[in-house]
Amino acid sequence: MHLDVQWIVGFVDGEGCFHVGINPHPEMTAGFQVLPEFTVVQHQRDVSVLHALKSHFGCGVVLQEPRGPDGLPGGGLDHLRDRIVPFFVKHPLKTSKNVDFHKFRDVVLLMGERVHLTSEGIGEIRRIAATMNRGRSR
């Protein structure tokens, strides 16, 4: 299945999610693990679309939860920084999801500078993450 670039932007405007998880993790220097995730969830019947997205970006994993919807996590930090983020910088989302994307991008770039390995960095990322998605003013 060929996916047009603008189809991808429209579909992600509808179905995509940019999320930054911050979880306690005793083995990390600052005590927390930062997990930026780009996900697209679809019902099993449309798993072919997720495989086409994975193929387009050259990264990601198509997951199948038991009896649940399938998801396409966007991959590790390198993939997010080198493939996902540049795509949505070049082809901007049209909904307010673009606001979340830019915060997501900020976190990914901070992580590239290893800022998340310090307590101050975790605090900064936490402040950004708190204003994303449901934390965003509506």
Place this chain on the structure above:
Amino acid sequence: MHLDVQWIVGFVDGEGCFHVGINPHPEMTAGFQVLPEFTVVQHQRDVSVLHALKSHFGCGVVLQEPRGPDGLPGGGLDHLRDRIVPFFVKHPLKTSKNVDFHKFRDVVLLMGERVHLTSEGIGEIRRIAATMNRGRSR
């Protein structure tokens, strides 16, 4: 806001809904009113996208429910037949929503032939509508 054709397809693959309502209506010849609806629902913060879609198709109404999401109903039968249906025939949806669209199209075309004004026609439309969306095998 300019909307690329493929962005619209991707966005509707994610957020659009093709639905055929069949409601008892004593004033209709066959006792039922058939209401095909194409809707796109967005939070108030993204109402500009709905206005851009309305502008693109040259039809539809942007509705605002009290404190609820906004919707863009696709308009009357003529608009559905002349604007919405041809668009998604020319630019096919990529998800299984395309299956619903084609059933929706069948109903719109049947209504154009005034088939819905007979009991047999209502029965035929009811059979089609029952297999759409949640009624579709998954």
